[in-house]
Amino acid sequence: MPRLLASALSLRRDPRLLKLPPYLSLLCIVVGVVWLFLLPLDDYSRRTYISENALLPGQVHTYFGGSDQNVFRAYKHETDELAGKGNIEVNDKLESIAKGLGLKVGRQNFTYSSAGNTHSGQNIYAILQAPRGDATEAIVLVAAWKNVKGELNRSGVPLVLTLARYFKRWSLWSKDIIFLFTPDSIAGPQAWVDAYHDAHDSSRVASLPLKSGALQGAIALDYTRETRFQSVHIVYDGVNGQLPNLDLINSVNHVAGGQMGMGVAIQEMWKHSNSYHDRLQTMLRGMLKQGLGLASGPHSSFIPYHVDAVTLQPFGEGWQDEMAIGRVIEGTFRSLNNLLEHLHQSFFFYLLMQRERFVSIGTYLPSAMLVAANFTIMAIALWVKSGQPDVQEIITEKTKTAEEAERIVSPNPHVASERDLFLPLVLVAVCQFLGVVPLYLFNHLSESALIPAFVLFSVLSSILPFLLSNLLHTSTTSTTAQQYHLIRSFSLLLLGMFLSSLATLNFSLAFFVGVFSAPLTFVRPCPNSSTLRWLSMVVLYVLSPTTVVLVASMLPGLDEKVGCGLGEVLRQAAFAWDVTGTYTPVVVWCVWWPAWIVGVVSVLGRPGAGDKKVKKA
């Protein structure tokens, strides 16, 4: 042991050790990325299983059907008549139907404003009180009048009404059932859930006139098609990449896939062959959605309040009819009704790669953590380096003989030279605080001003590093190499810290930002080689936050031929920030962008150039 310590201590003095960190960082990044690509393999992913024994999914007979279909057709006629009518008119009709069923009905108005637009509407909800229960617990069935794409939920709304009538006949419910009809898929549910938990801004969102107990789960139905369908698509992404308990997804999977014999799809993978390629694609799509942190359906708003929720979307051409999806919901509700405790047994952090395969946080987290760690390693290395006198310089300038050089080199690593902290700290702090400017700008401008503002900001953010760099040069005391080391060290330290803590909250976002900013570890001032400098500049500008946002908006989406466009991306980001509280913009503008600015500034830097000239002269 003492020998080991001694050798480790002697290694510490070894100047070769300081050459190691860049390679170590590179290794971290490579291992982190390769790790991710290993996950879909059978050895690293696991089969899903039901953890909560009380759920017993697919164990009950479902009786929805028969003459209920006649009722469904009647409600469908009613819904069709309402197509294109105003929110209030729709709610009046829904209220009269729900009251006819003997349910308690409440309404709630909400008004959100985002990017100069006003999103307002009125939610209506009906409470089926548990026949023998008291109002301690409740489960929610949501049907948005329009889905996230703006299509009319033509079959979903009448099906939920029919189910409400059917559920009313059962006496076994142990929890209240709330049927929620919202005018849209994001703002409406958000307003309702906020108000249910009294976390709403009462100037914009009205309080709920009726309440029930603690919400235990929610199922949203997005059923726009009018023809028969093949299987059901589970949408499970919540706001900010939060996910519902895996048990809920597994339950739906058991009921729909096992009991009802209809397939289940996730992440818009309509055909899944369970090959490595398909698994990887499913996982990456899931990560992309998680990383963006946008609401993906009416269920998304429930998840931040620890209410597990999914949206069901029937899809494909097949022979399943609306009664089949009704029975899936019935079966799932019977399972949720069985719950004695809040869903807590199974995983909350997972990546699904097929409907029955997942990796849990313990397996995938090292990937993002390694990517984040590479910045920290480099930051520490730069800090150590900044404490040592510039060995290279001394050797090149003063060495006459090799012995003399060795004599100079050997004692130096012990004696840390004094660090000039002021300038680096100020620069990094200013860059960090500048991040608030785009964050404020893009969330408060009106929609028409968003694109010009973005273009202007892109140009400014491209020029800003040059300005800063010039400022550093023209200042009275020229910036030294040590200061550049410190600048990079602080910036990378912050980046590594932010990303590693973010990885535990939103793995995908941390991973993507980490990969995009990986070059920041390796770029350095290159006063001698202008080609290297220009190469670094090109890489950095290609991977700049603004370029990435721009390119991402041009890329075609999953089911569209063309990208949704820059304006739409910015509008959605502002909407997500204002309504659902998505924090992705904070990460982009206050974590990634400042680090990028500092990175470009350090590439442009010409450390100690002035000093050298003075000495030579």
Place this chain on the structure above:
Amino acid sequence: MCPSLPSSFLLSLLSLLCFSPYTALAIASSPADSISNSRSDYHEQLILRPLPLSTLLASFNFRSNTSLSAFEAHNFRFFPRSLGQILEHAGTRELHLRFSLGRWDAESWGARPWNGAREGGTGVEMWAWLEADTDEEADRKWLTLTNALSGLFCASLNFIDSTRTTRPVMSFQPEGNHIDANATNMHLLYGVLPHEVVCTENLTPFLKLLPCKGKAGIASLLDGHKLFDSSWQTMAIDIRPVCPEDGECVLQIEQSIDMVLDIDRSKRPRDNPIPRPPPAHEMKCNTSKPYHAHDTCFPTDSAANQDWSLSQIFGKPIKGTCPLTDPTVSPVCIQVPDSRIVFASEGAVEKKNPDQTSRCFDFPAENDFEIFLPAPEAQDGSVVIEHVAKPETPLLYAERSFTGHGQERGGVQTILRNPSPDQEVEFIYMESLPWFMRIYLHTISARVDGQPGKADSLIQEVYYRPAVDRARGTQLEVRMTVPPASTVFLTYDFEKSILRYTEYPPDANRGFDVAAAVITILNKDKSGGNGRNSRFAAYSLRTTTLLCNLPTPDFSMPYNVIIFTSTAIALAFGGMFNILVRRFVAANEGPESGLKKGVNKLKAKLAGILKKGRKESAPAVAAEEEKKAW
């Protein structure tokens, strides 16, 4: 009621009035008057009251008296001996016990039966006046009482410990006549178990206390399947001393069961309880819809009244009357407008009451009794409503819920709505909270809906007894008013404590039940009547219970830790132990084994034979030297 009226007049008045549960409260709240009625020692009555939305309220009431002298002489006749001995042993002067399930839907069903005097919050609730010289003695007696009753009623009443016991100051007043009601040796203790699930095992001992058990009379209708399938039910036992002004004091026990049955659900046969979709041709459709077709049906109101009979709803008819009951009190009454036809079984005598909304039936003791109520022949919905007696508007609506989210702190909000257009409601709001909900009393505030800012004048008096961790719960009593035709929000914040690992119940993630708040509305008439009682309880109601989520640890984690540390300790200890106790010797110095040993022995023997007197203990010495070197 006014006690100065002649008792003969009262008797006739009571015989007219007591058919309504609402007027029956008058009897309950002023027992002194009703004593003339209770001379007959035992009576029972079932009041049926159809409610809107095809539900039926059934109120069973059983009352018996025993004179105090007979009670003290252990001469039990109608009074159950088992209960009597417990009461005597625990020095109980007055006892109230409630078992409840479900919630009363005041919006559709109106005011509560007995004006809320015979109901409790979800779970089990009990309060009693005990005779004790000191608080400690009262606590001891209370412990005896709860434990004894726990055995008698098969309920977890023994879990009413000091953390769940409070001593209400304003909310409860004795119902009986106590000679020294304000004496210092009368202690009121109140305990509540919100998580207790009331079920059949509580009904059986309840029925056993009755003189006819469940064998005859209206009690024969009671069975667990129907009672616990009801939308709301409450079983109450009230024991109190009653002293008429002109006679001997008696001890009165009143047992009542109130239940609201869903007629649709109750009529479903027991062997086929699954609500399968009915065949399409049996469905009642709205044929006026343009799209109406053989495969499309807009269902008509499910709230439409249905026909029902006692045996359909309860599964059996009433098996005669209890022979011990007072014959002057009709055993069954039904509250429907006189315009509605009610068929009763043969031999029954129908007596219509002058108020035109109720009628009673007398029937022979040995016959089964049955009521059939045909569906009203109205076509459109507006007429149907009139076939059900119009529900009385309650004095106050109350709804309580949690605000906020997260596991650190939260808030409670109670919405109190006064429906009366011109009368203010004054009441006492009582909460008994578990100790792990630490309330911030300074945040308590009341505001009138629609009027911004606090309206602290609404809260008139606050009695607060803070919780002591693991020893005592919070007790909060607030006397406040709600102005006419307005809604008041009463809110306060609280902090959630972190429990110890072993304090969590097995289903920790379910959350913790918080008992219902008790709201006692004070009588407006402050001066009239016989002093104290008149100020009291015009109406009382309870909110629903709440489920409070506390920060809950991951209980599998300790097991992981145990497994992990056990492995580490096993490895470390194993290695350490090995090093400590094992003697290390060089391989060639140690004792040999196996074949080599045998061979060596043989060699040694041979050598010994060859060279006698040579030493043989060399290996042991070598081992000793090795140990010193270590």
